[in-house]
Amino acid sequence: MSFFARFAQNRGALAGLIILLVIIAMAILAPLLFPESPWRMVQRPFLPPFSQDGFPLGTDTMGRNVAAGLMHGAWVSLLIGLVSTSVALLIGVPLGAIAGYYGGLIDDILMRFTEFFQTIPNFALAIVLVAIMQPSVTSIVLAIALVSWPPVARLVRAEFMSLRNREYVEAARLVGQTNRTIILRQILPNTLSPIIVLASLMVATAILLESSLSFLGLGDPNVMSWGYMIGAARTVIRQAWWLSFFPGVAILLTVLALNLVGEGLDDALNPKLSRER
Amino acid sequence: MKTPLALAISAAALTLTAAAMADEPRSGGTVNTIIQPEPPGLVLGMVQNAPTRTVAGNIYEGLLRYTTELEPVPQLAESWEVSEDGHTYTFHLRENVTWHDGEPFTADDVVFSADVFHRELNPSARAVLQHVESIEATDDHTVVFTLTEPFGPFLISFEAGTFTMVPKHLYEDTDFRNNEHNDHPIGTGPFKFANWERGTVIELVRNDDYYEEGMPYLDGVNWHIIPDGGSRAVAFENGTIDVLPSGTVENFDIPRLSAMDNVCMTEEGHEYFSPFAMLWMNNREGPTADKRFRQAVMYAMDREFARDVLWNGLGDVPLSAFGSNARFQHDGLEPYDHNPDRARELLEEMGYDGEAITILPLPYGETWTRWAEAVQQNLREVGINVSTQATDVGGWNQRLGDWDYDLAFTYLFQYGDPALGISRTYLSDNIAKGSPWNNVQGYENERVDELFNAAATAFPDEEREALYREVQEILHEDVPVGWLMELGFPTLYRCDVQDLVTSGVGVNDGFKDAWLDR
Numbered sequence: 001m002s003f004f005a006r007f008a009q010n011r012g013a014l015a016g017l018i019i020l021l022v023i024i025a026m027a028i029l030a031p032l033l034f035p036e037s038p039w040r041m042v043q044r045p046f047l048p049p050f051s052q053d054g055f056p057l058g059t060d061t062m063g064r065n066v067a068a069g070l071m072h073g074a075w076v077s078l079l080i081g082l083v084s085t086s087v088a089l090l091i092g093v094p095l096g097a098i099a100g101y102y103g104g105l106i107d108d109i110l111m112r113f114t115e116f117f118q119t120i121p122n123f124a125l126a127i128v129l130v131a132i133m134q135p136s137v138t139s140i141v142l143a144i145a146l147v148s149w150p151p152v153a154r155l156v157r158a159e160f161m162s163l164r165n166r167e168y169v170e171a172a173r174l175v176g177q178t179n180r181t182i183i184l185r186q187i188l189p190n191t192l193s194p195i196i197v198l199a200s201l202m203v204a205t206a207i208l209l210e211s212s213l214s215f216l217g218l219g220d221p222n223v224m225s226w227g228y229m230i231g232a233a234r235t236v237i238r239q240a241w242w243l244s245f246f247p248g249v250a251i252l253l254t255v256l257a258l259n260l261v262g263e264g265l266d267d268a269l270n271p272k273l274s275r276e277r
Numbered sequence: 278m279k280t281p282l283a284l285a286i287s288a289a290a291l292t293l294t295a296a297a298m299a300d301e302p303r304s305g306g307t308v309n310t311i312i313q314p315e316p317p318g319l320v321l322g323m324v325q326n327a328p329t330r331t332v333a334g335n336i337y338e339g340l341l342r343y344t345t346e347l348e349p350v351p352q353l354a355e356s357w358e359v360s361e362d363g364h365t366y367t368f369h370l371r372e373n374v375t376w377h378d379g380e381p382f383t384a385d386d387v388v389f390s391a392d393v394f395h396r397e398l399n400p401s402a403r404a405v406l407q408h409v410e411s412i413e414a415t416d417d418h419t420v421v422f423t424l425t426e427p428f429g430p431f432l433i434s435f436e437a438g439t440f441t442m443v444p445k446h447l448y449e450d451t452d453f454r455n456n457e458h459n460d461h462p463i464g465t466g467p468f469k470f471a472n473w474e475r476g477t478v479i480e481l482v483r484n485d486d487y488y489e490e491g492m493p494y495l496d497g498v499n500w501h502i503i504p505d506g507g508s509r510a511v512a513f514e515n516g517t518i519d520v521l522p523s524g525t526v527e528n529f530d531i532p533r534l535s536a537m538d539n540v541c542m543t544e545e546g547h548e549y550f551s552p553f554a555m556l557w558m559n560n561r562e563g564p565t566a567d568k569r570f571r572q573a574v575m576y577a578m579d580r581e582f583a584r585d586v587l588w589n590g591l592g593d594v595p596l597s598a599f600g601s602n603a604r605f606q607h608d609g610l611e612p613y614d615h616n617p618d619r620a621r622e623l624l625e626e627m628g629y630d631g632e633a634i635t636i637l638p639l640p641y642g643e644t645w646t647r648w649a650e651a652v653q654q655n656l657r658e659v660g661i662n663v664s665t666q667a668t669d670v671g672g673w674n675q676r677l678g679d680w681d682y683d684l685a686f687t688y689l690f691q692y693g694d695p696a697l698g699i700s701r702t703y704l705s706d707n708i709a710k711g712s713p714w715n716n717v718q719g720y721e722n723e724r725v726d727e728l729f730n731a732a733a734t735a736f737p738d739e740e741r742e743a744l745y746r747e748v749q750e751i752l753h754e755d756v757p758v759g760w761l762m763e764l765g766f767p768t769l770y771r772c773d774v775q776d777l778v779t780s781g782v783g784v785n786d787g788f789k790d791a792w793l794d795r
Contacts (some may be wrong), residue, residue: 039654045586061529062586062651135667144578217646221665235529235643 006268013264019257023250027078030071037225038068049242058242061232069224070246076119076225077254080141080210081179081203089199092152097183100160111157114150118192122147137220139215144206155198159191160245195270200262204255211251226251228234304494306793307673308774310520310784311509312479312500319462319470320367320480321441322390322399329437332479332500334785336377337464339437339501340368341385343781345545347602347693349432353382353442353465363427363736364748368416369469374488377446377470379465384414386450389445391422404697405434408734418707427736433611436549437466437786467493467789481788495791510534519774521545522784528644534769541688542764544591546783548613550765551602553595553703556652556759559683559744561719563634564661571756574684575613576620577659578652584762587648591765598752600763603699604689604792605745610753613760620659633662635683637677640670645686648761652684677713687713688764693781695716695745696733703748720757 008014036042043052047059049066057066072226078143099110118123126143133139162170172186213219214227215234233243291568298308316328321337340354349357354368374382392412395402408428411444413421424431434440437542440463447458448575462470467489468481479500483493501518510530512518523546526534535542552611558565558574565571580594599606636656656663663684668676676682691698699705705726707716725748770777775795777787 005495037654040658041582041651043656062647131669134672143376217667221646221650221667232643232647235527238533 003020003268004262005265010264010267011259012260014269016257016260016264018259019253020262023074023257024078025034025255026071027075030075030229034065034068034071036068037117039064040068046236046240048240049246057074057246058240060229060243061236061240066229066243066246069229070148072224074250074254075225076137076223077207077210077251080137080144080225080263083143083208084148084210085143085199085202085208087141088149088202089152089195092149093156093188093195095149096153096156096158097160097188100157101163101164101183101187103164107157110153114153117147118150120147123209123212126213127216130213131137135197135213135218136218140210140218143213143224144209147209148205149201152202153197155194156191157230158189159194159237163187163190169190184185197262197266198271200223200258204258204262207251207258283290289742291665296385297472300307302494302790302792303635303794304491304496304792304795306495307497307499308495308519308788308791308793309501309517309520310522311525312502312522313509314504315476315502316479318459319473320443322395322402322443323437323459325399325401325716327524330782331785332465332481333441333464333480333780335468335498335634336462336466336470337437337441337443337790338417338786339435339440341432341435341440342786343436343549343693345548345779345781347433347548347604347781349435352437354435355388357432359432362776364425364432366422367420368420370420371488372418375463375486376766377484378444378447378467379486380446382444382465383417384420385417386442387420388412388414388652389449390443391440393790394443394448394453395440396546399439401638402434404608405431405439412683427742428696429733429735429738430692430696433693433697437780450769457535466493468498471497471654471726474576477611479503495497495788500790506530510647513769517773520777521783522770523768524747526719526769528588531591531767531769535767539772542766542767542769542779544781546768546778548602548768548781549693549694550782551600551698552688552763552764553600553691554688554697554761556761557571557685557718558604558758559681559718560757561680563682563683564627564629564632565634565674567627568755569623571759573620573623573627573629573659573754574615574661574759575581576616576623576760577661578759579615580616580657580761582611583648584696585652587651588642588765589760591654591767593765595763595765596753596761596762597749598703598758599699599745600691600750602693602763603695604693605695605742607746607749610749617655617659624660628662631660633660633664634683636663637666637668637673638684640668640673649686652673657735674713677717678711680710680717680719684759685717686761687717689714695729698732700729703752720755720760722751722755725751729766767768 042065043055043059043063045059045061045063048054050060055065060066063146072249095110099107110175126147129143130139168194169186184218211227214225215231219225219228229247237244311329312332314328316326316332318324319329319333323334338352340352341349342352342752343349352371355371356369358367365527370384396406407422409422410425411423427658444463447463448456448491467484467487469484471480471482482497503512506527510526513521513534558571560566583592586593593601597610598610636649636653638644653665676687702716703720703725704716705721707721709715727746729742732741735741735744768778775792775794776790778785779790
């Protein structure tokens with residue numbers, strides 16, 4: 001059975017994938033459908049949704065097009081989710097690999113270091129980091145990456161510990177491969193499937209974190225993100241529900257889709273486990 | 278069920294009774310209002326914070342009071358005279374005034390308050406007192422201020438918040454800051470301090486021995502302390518609170534609250550402070566150092582939009598450096614309308630090459646954030662390459678104090694006279710690192726310095742007017758800062774609270790006249 005066929009067996013995962021593709025399409029099409037800046041004040045404020053052509057989702061407190069904001073926001077959310085996850089992987093995977101492969105004192109040192117990050121609540125640390133670095137896309141990506149790498153390191157370390165004494169690794173050692181080659185060529189490829197599953201969930205968490213930061217006013221003031229839209233609409237929620245509703249639904253769908261896809265990947269990459277389930 | 282006709286009749290009858298009853302002030306009742314944030318203390322002159330002024334302005338009094346046109350009217354002084362040359366001011370005090378502890382109020386108290394108490398403790402009074410050579414009590418109820426030179430805004434400096442009368446018999450020869458009476462302020466005002474439950478409520482009760490017959494009408498005023506903005510709005514909605522002084526609820530709640538039944542709103546009562554929102558523009562470096570760039574910014578901004586959308590239509594778009602509540606406003610200047618084409622022309626003329634600049638919003642909440650977004654968008658639309666830097670209050674103070682900014686939002690009080698509230702922004706000797714409140718933009722113009730300094734001490738007003746006209750023409754052309762808006766600070770109240778805002782400082786001394794039509 002092909003990989004995709006196994007993935008598609010999980011109906012939820014398929015639905016998640018479709019939603020995700022739609023959101024990616026939104027992000028890509030945003031500059032084509034709404035070439036003007038989403039910050040542009042184009043109509044009178046507080047236009048309800050579906051009341052005027054060209055403004056399907058209405059306008060916000062300052063007469064900005066909510067649909068344009070939503071489309072451009074998709075780009076920001078996905079970008080921050082993907083980049084910060086990549087950065088988190090770049091930190092977590094090497095640390096976990098080294099700790100798990102070498103064990104002993106190196107493992108102890110690296111894991112104590114990891115625990116140091118794990119003991120501080122993620123969101124609190126992210127707020128502090130962004131506040132210190134001044135809010136911008138870069139600082140937000142860095143902050144999210146810095147609070148989300150420890151689980152990666154833990155996971156990779158566990159995988160490495162279970163794999164480092166397998167026969168094929170022993171064999172590689174016998175033929176004289178260096179530690180580096182063994183880590184990169186022999187063990188790492190075999191840990192990829194859990195990392196991929198974890199990464200897809202991390203993207204979802206990163207999007208949520210970014211939204212929460214923007215909601216609190218710690219977003220990059222120069223980009224229109226979903227969290228920002230909700231944060232700005234919070235104050236008028238009793239007058240204009242649609243301002244927080246649509247970006248809220250967008251966040252919900254994106255995070256849900258990523259979780260479904262993650263689960264589908266898990267099934268597809270570990271067919272044995274999923275059959276047992 | 279009532280028929281529409283019956284409803285109309287009963288409604289008319291209600292209106293009639295209300296109108297008949299509205300004629301004569303009636304005594305009785307206690308008003309519940311809000312103070313936000315909780316003041317650090319209540320002794321005016323020792324503490325200058327806005328919430329202190331608001332509560333204690335009803336306990337203490339000044340020699341004069343000011344109408345919403347900022348005309349001085351009698352308070353503790355019954356009448357006053359100014360000498361022909363503008364050097365001598367003579368105040369005749371009321372004779373039947375007593376302090377809340379029963380001691381009589383005399384000219385000695387005035388001399389003590391002005392010459393000793395405020396000189397030591399109160400920077401804003403000190404700024405006025407530096408023009409005063411001597412203060413003398415010629416008899417029990419007459420005080421003579423002799424000035425070193427005429428000082429135009431002298432007569433507007435006697436507001437209770439600036440020049441409070443404090444009791445000499447309780448404060449003389451004591452350590453003012455640790456005086457035992459600081460916890461139980463004694464003034465001459467219409468209300469006496471009764472109780473302060475920290476974090477909950479400050480209670481004032483009627484001063485039965487007040488010198489104006491029959492006043493005040495209220496039995497008391499309770500200032501509730503509710504730290505959360507949403508809860509304050511709800512407390513007003515559900516009827517717990519009768520009066521919301523300006524700034525006690527968020528801007529975006531105002532349209533909803535003011536649309537409620539039996540709720541009235543007034544924009545009067547802030548004339549003395551008349552907060553003026555401005556856009557600092559760094560005159561030292563970058564594109565903002567070019568006058569044409571600054572003019573382009575003025576043309577690019579849609580200030581009417583900001584007023585109508587962000588400030589719910591409250592406030593005024595200023596013509597130039599002098600607001601409408603400042604005296605001597607030159608109304609013949611050509612306004613900087615929203616004119617993006619003119620802005621683009623000016624940018625082209627100066628050869629603006631798209632150099633990136635930043636904008637620093639004022640970290641005072643949602644409205645200011647939205648405002649920065651709107652201005653940023655306005656500027657981008659004429660081709661200015663601008664981005665926003667978010668910051669907190671500390672960061673904002675530091676960036677401005679270090680002159681490390683291109684554009685930045687702020688607002689300043691005008692205090693009724695250009696020499697008190699306006700010149701400080703433009704005088705070159707007011708350029709000093711470290712403060713975000715002086716000539717932060719670094720504007721230097723010798724002629725402007727000369728004119729402002731001459732106008733402060735010119736006498737009489739006609740001479741001041743001529744000098745201020747010229748200065749406004751220069752400033753209007755140079756645009757040292759962007760003039761955004763004279764902010765409207767509305768007071769919301771139940772319509773049956775009558776005569777609440779009668780002076781240029783609003784509820785700060787307004788409960789004196791207020792009465793309940795219930």
